[in-house]
Amino acid sequence: MARIRLTEILVGAFMVLGFVALFFLAMRVSNLSLATAEDGYSLTAKFDNIGSLRVRAPVTMAGVRVGRVAAIGFDQETYQAVVTLRIAEQYDQIPTDTFANIFTAGLLGEQYIGLDPGASPDMLSNGDRIEFTQSALVLEQMIGQFLLSKAEEGGK
Missing domain, CATH: 1.20.5 (Single alpha-helices involved in coiled-coils or other helix-helix interfaces)
Structure with missing residues (x-):
């Protein structure tokens, strides 16, 4: 027993x-965790189209995760998406002319932000804005443009 x-x-x-x-x-x-990493600093970037970018999506530089997307909002004056990035404090040497791109992991994977550093001697700090951005490539728009170009070629 x-x-x-x-x-x-x-x-x-x-x-x-x-x-x-x-x-x-x-x-x-x-990409969830029980602990919320509040250390680091915030940067903002404006995009014309963020596709399916989500809060907590990775922010990378040279393939290394340096932060996460903290918030996504909408600017009613410029009609752009405002993305707040939370960058880990050890990555505090990001030049002011850095370029922010929205990429897709694989063909249909999740979207993330990739930072391409510039050559400026000045560095971004808490609350700064990344001026140079490239919006997400939306697969449906690309297919539509391809079909439209093929239809125009066929009509000639």
Whole structure:
């Protein structure tokens, strides 16, 4: 009887550990975490079209994650999306003429922001704005433009 009870407790503990592991795996895959990293500094960038960019999307430089998208808003005066980036404090040497691009990981993957540093001796600091941006390439628009160009070629 005691042996059966011990087996049931071990199986229960194994199941609980399995569910905890699945929970942390799901959090990791979905770019969520229990801890919110508030350290670092904020930068903003305006884009004409952000595609399917989401809050918590990675911000990278040379393929290395240097931060995350903290917020996405809309400027009603310029009709542009305003993206707030949270950059880790150890990456404090980003030139003021840095270019921000919205890229897609793979053909249909998630979107992220890639920063291409410029050559300015001045560095961005908390609250600064990245002036040079490139909006997301929307696959549907590209296909539409391709079909339109092919239709015009066929009409000649």
